[in-house]
Amino acid sequence: MHMEYADIVILGAGIGGYETFRTLARLLKKHRLPQRILVIDRNNYFTFTPMLHEAATGSIEPGHAAIALRELLYGTPHSFLKATVAHIDPPTKTIQTDQGTVRYGYAVLALGSGVNYFGLADAASKAENVRTLRGALRLRRKLMGLLEGCQTEITVTIVGGGFTGVEVAGQFSYLAAHDLKKLYPDKKILVRLIDPSGILSMAPPQVPAIIQRRLENAGVHFEIGSRVQGLENGRLILANGKTFTTDLTIWCAGVQNYADSFLSADFQEKGKIPVNEFLQHVRANELYAVGDIAAACDSTTKKPCPPLGEAAHRQGAYVATHLAAALRGKAARVKPFRFKSWGMMVPVGEGYGVVVAGPLVFTGFIAWFIRRTVYIFFMPGALRKIKIMFDWALHSFGFRYIIELEDQDADEGPGICPTP
Numbered sequence: 376m377h378m379e380y381a382d383i384v385i386l387g388a389g390i391g392g393y394e395t396f397r398t399l400a401r402l403l404k405k406h407r408l409p410q411r412i413l414v415i416d417r418n419n420y421f422t423f424t425p426m427l428h429e430a431a432t433g434s435i436e437p438g439h440a441a442i443a444l445r446e447l448l449y450g451t452p453h454s455f456l457k458a459t460v461a462h463i464d465p466p467t468k469t470i471q472t473d474q475g476t477v478r479y480g481y482a483v484l485a486l487g488s489g490v491n492y493f494g495l496a497d498a499a500s501k502a503e504n505v506r507t508l509r510g511a512l513r514l515r516r517k518l519m520g521l522l523e524g525c526q527t528e529i530t531v532t533i534v535g536g537g538f539t540g541v542e543v544a545g546q547f548s549y550l551a552a553h554d555l556k557k558l559y560p561d562k563k564i565l566v567r568l569i570d571p572s573g574i575l576s577m578a579p580p581q582v583p584a585i586i587q588r589r590l591e592n593a594g595v596h597f598e599i600g601s602r603v604q605g606l607e608n609g610r611l612i613l614a615n616g617k618t619f620t621t622d623l624t625i626w627c628a629g630v631q632n633y634a635d636s637f638l639s640a641d642f643q644e645k646g647k648i649p650v651n652e653f654l655q656h657v658r659a660n661e662l663y664a665v666g667d668i669a670a671a672c673d674s675t676t677k678k679p680c681p682p683l684g685e686a687a688h689r690q691g692a693y694v695a696t697h698l699a700a701a702l703r704g705k706a707a708r709v710k711p712f713r714f715k716s717w718g719m720m721v722p723v724g725e726g727y728g729v730v731v732a733g734p735l736v737f738t739g740f741i742a743w744f745i746r747r748t749v750y751i752f753f754m755p756g757a758l759r760k761i762k763i764m765f766d767w768a769l770h771s772f773g774f775r776y777i778i779e780l781e782d783q784d785a786d787e788g789p790g791i792c793p794t795p
């Protein structure tokens with residue numbers, strides 16, 4: 376254990392934290408500022424979460440949704456510490472981690488959010504998720520285990536009809552209709568999506584109906600109107616009394632705000648960081664917050680920012696600009712943070728998507744292609760972009776990544792199939 380000091384510490388190198396780093400490193404260099412950045416993350420890689428459902432279903436190589444942080448910091452004078460953050464104390468400007476204590480001049484909190492199981496312990500231990508690379512890999516391993524096992528009919532249940540649930544349902548329905556027929560002709564996948572109130576509640580009214588119709592035509596069964604109450608022995612129990620068998624349950628139902636696990640009650644509100652119009656903590660101005668963990672809103676309309684990559688990315692760029700200006704004594708010149716979404720993009724399987732831009736709604740291949748192209752630009756690194764484009768091209772002409780990855784901790788497999 377050791378005590379370290381850093382001028383600027385970025386806690387969490389996901390979409391918001393990495394964008395803060397990228398922009399700030401450029402500004403420090405441009406203005407020849409001497410301050411150094413320390414990036415802390417529990418993983419030694421950056422994860423591009425919006426692509427994890429594609430990694431989980433073999434549409435892209437799992438490693439392509441992540442980039443080594445040391446690779447991203449290479450060539451800069453800044454440093455990286457692989458550590459899990461346990462506690463932040465704004466009055467003393469100290470951070471406790473499992474690798475020791477770090478003192479800071481400024482800090483940017485970008486630790487994201489977790490999965491909300493709404494208190495269902497069984498769901499937390501038995502359902503899969505696509506919130507982390509580890510989760511996506513586990514899901515892929517389970518899927519491969521089922522496909523290589525004896526069962527001919529596999530039921531996949533997706534809990535939650537938000538963006539993630541819809542994207543996952545699209546991938547599985549496409550897999551069932553295309554790759555499965557080629558690679559596992561004796562197998563059938565049944566996809567079911569469960570949500571208490573319908574899909575994509577935050578989208579313009581015509582969008583959920585378009586997407587639901589598309590998914591239904593692709594064979595997805597919808598169970599709308601009741602929430603999941605239990606998950607035991609391969610059965611899902613709904614609050615309305617219905618039960619379903621399930622071989623693979625993917626939990627996409629909610630976001631868990633967890634700033635309360637890092638800060639004392641005076642410095643967080645309902646699991647989020649209260650920030651002012653410059654994204655600084657309201658009671659500790661040297662501490663900024665960006666992304667899912669920040670209770671940020673547009674400074675004029677006061678509309679809260681959604682927990683989405685687009686908001687995290689723009690907040691990261693803004694905080695870097697504000698912080699660099701503060702270091703030069705010019706913070707007063709920076710205007711308060713504004714956020715108006717550029718639009719909404721939802722892929723539904725391969726080759727079909729929906730894009731909403733202002734009053735316009737585009738559907739079909741073009742919308743899917745726009746979404747892919749835009750996302751590739753959010754991914755750091757030119758080489759990575761090329762690798763992913765290569766993956767997609769190969770996948771269009773060939774097959775998914777279906778190598779079965781064994782894990783020593785994996786659950787027992789299906790065993791030996793009975794001889795017919």
Ligand SMILES: Cc1cc2nc3c(=O)[nH]c(=O)nc-3n(C[C@H](O)[C@H](O)[C@H](O)COP(=O)(O)OP(=O)(O)OC[C@H]3O[C@@H](n4cnc5c(N)ncnc54)[C@H](O)[C@@H]3O)c2cc1C
Pocket residue numbers: 386387388389390391392415416417418420421422424425426427428458459460461485486487488505506538539665666667668682683684685686687720
């Ligand atoms: C499957 C899925 C699909 C999505 N699709 C879209 C989409 O299409 N469009 C969109 O705009 N948004 C999408 N989102 C939402 C988007 O990914 C998040 O809003 C965004 O990642 C939030 O960025 P962030 O920087 O706050 O957190 P993250 O990107 O989650 O980064 C948090 C970082 O903190 C690190 N960390 C966490 N806890 C600790 C700790 N204790 N110690 C050290 N490090 C820690 C993590 O390792 C991670 O690197 C999707 C999310 C999911 C799960």
